[in-house]
Amino acid sequence: MTDGMGLSPTPPQLQYFEERAAAPVTLIGQGMEGAVYDLGDGLAGKIWFERSVSEVRPLQAFLGELSQQGLPFRTPEIVVVDDIGGRAVSIEKKLTGTPLQQALENGAVSRQQGTELFVDIVTALETTTAGPAAAALPLLGGVEPAAGEWGMRLAELVRQRALGSSEYLTKDVDGFDELLGKVLAGLAAVQPDKPQIVHGDLCTPNILVGDRQVALLDWGFFTTAGDNTFDAATAAGFFDMYGPEARVIDDLLFDRFEGLGHSRERMHLYRAAYAICTATIYSPTGADGHYTWCVENLKREDLRAAL
Structure with a gap:
């Protein structure tokens, strides 16, 4: 078979x-x-x-x-x-339901309903308290971040992943070394009030919708104990990564999350960290759409101004 x-x-x-x-x-x-x-x-x-x-x-x-x-x-x-x-x-x-991406495509769920669902999920995760099992998960296929607080651990992960991507990012992102330094310094200064459960990959294929039931799948890729604002920052960009209205939806969700108390500057910091960490995660030579998405995020004027 x-x-x-x-x-x-x-x-x-x-x-x-x-x-x-x-x-x-x-x-x-x-x-x-x-x-x-x-x-x-x-x-x-x-x-x-x-x-x-x-x-x-x-x-x-x-x-x-x-x-x-x-x-x-x-x-x-x-x-x-x-x-x-x-x-x-x-x-x-077994978790049943229709992937949100499919429900959006066939019209069963409207874009507004879908974005509100993203907001609801991030808001629910904000109520969590991460335990030792969350903190023990390896990130990105086995990378073990350094021990310590969330900001320092994420900074170490960014540093490790940047080593493998710098050949391409320094070529495609003007001033990448300076940008990387600002991201590492910004992350090292982050100190959340309490460790929350971070899903790390909140995208439409990972959410199942049904009759009054929702399920969230695919934990483990970037799941850890950290800051809920990381999920807000990444989910805003994941709802529609490649569509013609991607930036419009991204900005809409950034506004929604900022209105709920998430720092816009920290969301930009986390978006930059994610882009550096995952730029070459699917293609080691940056020859795919995800790499392009990461590069375009690192070039954003609003993101760079916030660092």
């Missing part, structure tokens, strides 16, 4: 799922980190592309911690983690 989306046949993993499934195993979809299968009876199985069992178990612990936060939307819960044929596999409670 193959998934039809680029994953090679993996009979041991699929057999493992079939032995535990209440219905025929069918592919639900594939993301950056793995392929997900419907196992029936409210369960889903995931074959992880890169993460080992030792890397998935901290995520399992975090999701357990997350479930105790009383959030007004559903979140994943990993029931089992195992190593089958040299690959990590997990069985999770």
Whole structure:
């Protein structure tokens, strides 16, 4: 059996799922980190592309911690983690619904409803208190930030990631070295009142909508204990990254979040930090649309003026 989306046949993993499934195993979809299968009876199985069992178990612990936060939307819960044929596999409670991106495209959800949902999710995450499992998660595929407070940890992550991207960013972003220095200094000075749970990848494919139910998926890529304003800063740009009205929606959400108490200067600081951290995360040579998006953010006059 193959998934039809680029994953090679993996009979041991699929057999493992079939032995535990209440219905025929069918592919639900594939993301950056793995392929997900419907196992029936409210369960889903995931074959992880890169993460080992030792890397998935901290995520399992975090999701357990997350479930105790009383959030007004559903979140994943990993029931089992195992190593089958040299690959990590997990069985999770299945979250149902339509991806917000699809609901926006087919008109089931209006743009205004979608942006308000983004605001509601960020606002709900502001009520969280991050525990040790959140702080222990590795970022961006395994980068271990330095120990310490949120601002210092994020600054160290930016510094590490900039080393791998500077060849391209110094060429494409005028004054990049000076910009990087300002970002590192700004982050080192940030001291949030309390550590909150940061999702770090609030985008329309990661939100499921249904009849009076919402679910937030794909924790772990940039999930950590930090500052809720980071989610505000990045979510504003993620709602529509590449569409013709991307900047209009970005500005609209920045205004909404600023009205709710998020510092515009800090949102710009976090947007710059995210752009530097992820510029070459998908293409090591910067040959993709995400790199272009990051570069365009680092060139923004309002962002640079805020640093």
